[in-house]
Amino acid sequence: MSARKAVNFRQVGRKIVGAARTYKEHAVELNNPIPSEPLIFLKPTSSYIEQGQSIIIPKDTLELHHEVELGVVIDKPGKNIPEASAAGHIGGYVLALDMTNRTEQSKAKKAGHSWCIAKGFDTACPVSRFIYKDEIKDFQNVSLKLKVNGILKQDGNTKDMIFSIPFLISWISCRMSLEHGDLILTGTPPGVGPVSAGDTIECSLNDLICMSFDVKSENMV
Ligand SMILES: O=C(O)/C=C/C(=O)CC(=O)C(=O)O
Numbered sequence: 001m002s003a004r005k006a007v008n009f010r011q012v013g014r015k016i017v018g019a020a021r022t023y024k025e026h027a028v029e030l031n032n033p034i035p036s037e038p039l040i041f042l043k044p045t046s047s048y049i050e051q052g053q054s055i056i057i058p059k060d061t062l063e064l065h066h067e068v069e070l071g072v073v074i075d076k077p078g079k080n081i082p083e084a085s086a087a088g089h090i091g092g093y094v095l096a097l098d099m100t101n102r103t104e105q106s107k108a109k110k111a112g113h114s115w116c117i118a119k120g121f122d123t124a125c126p127v128s129r130f131i132y133k134d135e136i137k138d139f140q141n142v143s144l145k146l147k148v149n150g151i152l153k154q155d156g157n158t159k160d161m162i163f164s165i166p167f168l169i170s171w172i173s174c175r176m177s178l179e180h181g182d183l184i185l186t187g188t189p190p191g192v193g194p195v196s197a198g199d200t201i202e203c204s205l206n207d208l209i210c211m212s213f214d215v216k217s218e219n220m221v
């Protein structure tokens, strides 16, 4: 059996590409149109945290939302990647949270500005350990769950995505080169909602990964 290959995406520190509204019911719950093509954004790698660190709500935030997502880690770089060969560029996965400052996002949407502040604050991208490719048999059939203070809020599966993961990889690569160590957040299933200081978020991927994060406000740190 060939040695498993890990991609040290945290050490490599390349870009985080977020895909938005990739689950129909999530687009609907936020009163958004069902997209005809992917909507993407970038998150800085300064937003990464791992279990043991806290999610910090930026000051003046009225509404911070949880979004549990499957993250795809890129191994083989490429540009204009054909959909048919896109899966060959995947190096592994993570369970991720695309924490979102909805207060900032609403302002940005009204003004036609980017979501970089809404999506890019420190601690906005909690991630699990690296998940080897062979640990997930079918990336298009992955269960994603999230609880807040023990109450189930999100319970989705990547089989319900509007765009397939190979399509997302191909589509993104036609607009920007994908590099070794990049992370693609593939979007969140329905059930997103607010978290407050003192809350605990628990999330899981299949029966493989569980992680939890506490939520603090800036004046608590
Ligand atoms: O359109 C909005 O109001 C918000 C969209 C998102 O934040 C989308 C995602 O990040 C997602 O679908 O995962």
Ligand SMILES: [Mg+2]
Pocket (backbone or CB within 6 Å): 018, 019, 020, 067, 069, 098, 185, 187, 188
């Ligand atoms: Mg998201």
